[in-house]
Amino acid sequence: MAEAKKLFIKTYGCQMNVYDSERMVEAMGAEGYVTTDSVEEADMVLLNTCHIREKASEKLYSDLGRLRPFKEAKPDLKIGVAGCVAQAEGDEIMRRMPLVDLVVGPQSYHRLPEMNRKMQAGGKVVDTEFPPEDKFAHLPERKALRGPVAFLTVQEGCDKFCAFCVVPYTRGAEVSRAAARLLAEARGLVEKGVREITLLGQNVNAYHGTGEDGDWGLARLVRELARIDGLERIRYTTSHPNDMEDDLIAAHGDEGKLMPYLHLPVQSGSDRILRAMNRKHGRDQYFRLVERIRAARPDILLSSDFIVGFPGETDADFADTLDLIRAVGFGQSYSFKYSARPGTPAAEKPAVAAGIADERLQELQALLLAQQRAAQTAMVGREVGVLYEKAGRMAGQMVGKSDHLHAVHVVDPDARAGDLVRVRITESGPNSLGGVRL
Ligand code: 5AD
Numbered sequence: 173m174a175e176a177k178k179l180f181i182k183t184y185g186c187q188m189n190v191y192d193s194e195r196m197v198e199a200m201g202a203e204g205y206v207t208t209d210s211v212e213e214a215d216m217v218l219l220n221t222c223h224i225r226e227k228a229s230e231k232l233y234s235d236l237g238r239l240r241p242f243k244e245a246k247p248d249l250k251i252g253v254a255g256c257v258a259q260a261e262g263d264e265i266m267r268r269m270p271l272v273d274l275v276v277g278p279q280s281y282h283r284l285p286e287m288n289r290k291m292q293a294g295g296k297v298v299d300t301e302f303p304p305e306d307k308f309a310h311l312p313e314r315k316a317l318r319g320p321v322a323f324l325t326v327q328e329g330c331d332k333f334c335a336f337c338v339v340p341y342t343r344g345a346e347v348s349r350a351a352a353r354l355l356a357e358a359r360g361l362v363e364k365g366v367r368e369i370t371l372l373g374q375n376v377n378a379y380h381g382t383g384e385d386g387d388w389g390l391a392r393l394v395r396e397l398a399r400i401d402g403l404e405r406i407r408y409t410t411s412h413p414n415d416m417e418d419d420l421i422a423a424h425g426d427e428g429k430l431m432p433y434l435h436l437p438v439q440s441g442s443d444r445i446l447r448a449m450n451r452k453h454g455r456d457q458y459f460r461l462v463e464r465i466r467a468a469r470p471d472i473l474l475s476s477d478f479i480v481g482f483p484g485e486t487d488a489d490f491a492d493t494l495d496l497i498r499a500v501g502f503g504q505s506y507s508f509k510y511s512a513r514p515g516t517p518a519a520e521k522p523a524v525a526a527g528i529a530d531e532r533l534q535e536l537q538a539l540l541l542a543q544q545r546a547a548q549t550a551m552v553g554r555e556v557g558v559l560y561e562k563a564g565r566m567a568g569q570m571v572g573k574s575d576h577l578h579a580v581h582v583v584d585p586d587a588r589a590g591d592l593v594r595v596r597i598t599e600s601g602p603n604s605l606g607g608v609r610l
């Protein structure tokens with residue numbers, strides 16, 4: 173048998189890309205490729221890119237520049253660009269970067285084997301279409317996974333058109349996968365040792381897929397997944413506040429496998445900026461929503477994304493954002509300086525001075541960090557579930573995630589990855605908790 177060809181894959185950006193990369197590896201596996209961690213060894217390099225902010229996009233071009241000597245040394249090396257930059261700038265990539273052989277947008281990964289054959293025959297391939305079929309249904313079955321936690325993409329795309337965001341253009345309109353396929357994929361994952369599944373979607377709570385008795389929302393999907401024996405934990409991300417329906421909130425109260433953590437980006441605390449961002453909700457609506465969620469699940473840990481320096485943001489608007497953060501109290505958050513993205517409505521507007529945006533970001537991050545630490549400290553003394561994911565650095569130590577998604581270190585010499593145990597939290601470090609097994 174010929175020696176297996178080697179694939180080096182690099183993933184940028186969000187968890188959806190992590191999932192997509194796994195599926196691409198599986199698709200190329202069917203073509204005889206195995207993965208490698210070394211570019212020198214690789215017969216094919218795939219860069220799975222992110223377009224969300226300028227910095228993320230630019231990484232592609234610098235990484236491609238760094239690949240040039242490898243291609244010169246080994247002209248047979250095939251270089252492919254996948255993901256959202258491929259979707260947004262496919263033709264430009266081909267023009268600017270002659271070393272690229274393949275450009276494939278996020279909706280066409282199931283066509284990779286066919287594209288690979290064309291590429292191996294010496295051709296260049298660009299596919300940035302939005303084909304109507306479910307790409308995942310045309311990809312090979314999931315392989316053995318690396319651990320007890322897995323992602324499962326249930327929905328892709330976005331119809332919200334926030335004024336700053338490229339996702340509706342790079343990932344297309346909202347599309348949900350059929351429930352039966354998702355249940356089958358989840359069962360397959362559980363058979364391979366997975367005990368926690370995070371459902372992914374750009375707007376995951378806008379999930380509306382075909383179920384056996386009609387349209388299923390995310391709450392119904394979660395409840396059906398919860399019936400799978402051996403699947404112990406379910407999470408989902410990312411949610412838009414306007415799609416938090418009553419049945420999903422209720423599930424947080426009574427579905428024991430649905431974990432008490434919710435990423436619910438608000439982006440800004442200023443009504444004026446929320447309107448300019450086209451978020452279609454105000455700050456009071458967000459407050460009321462948080463109240464309802466906390467009524468259903470009082471100990472839920474909330475996280476959010478924030479953008480500072482959106483065009484037109486004044487000191488008063490920024491103060492409203494700080495105020496919202498103080499009022500809600502987030503356990504974890506991600507914050508970004510606004511980055512103008514070509515083709516989005518906000519990109520036309522005059523920018524906030526970079527120095528001001530930098531200062532605001534620092535102030536915001538200091539507050540968010542203090543809240544994150546406070547949420548961690550509040551766990552000390554509490555009993556939580558921990559799903560071990562791997563051995564820790566110290567002898568006999570395991571590392572896993574708590575129900576609230578905190579990383580937890582536990583000395584537990586006889587344990588194995590995949591064990592779900594009860595732990596008393598005893599200490600809080602900078603980025604993780606420590607505890608003892610009960
Ligand atoms: N600039 C800065 N941050 C952005 N995000 C999306 N688009 C932009 C942009 N143009 C952030 C939002 C979103 C997260 C995934 O990335 O906060 O929730």
Ligand code: SF4
Nearest residue numbers: 330332333334337339
């Ligand atoms: Fe982007 Fe807004 Fe859609 Fe989220 S909801 S993906 S921020 S357009």
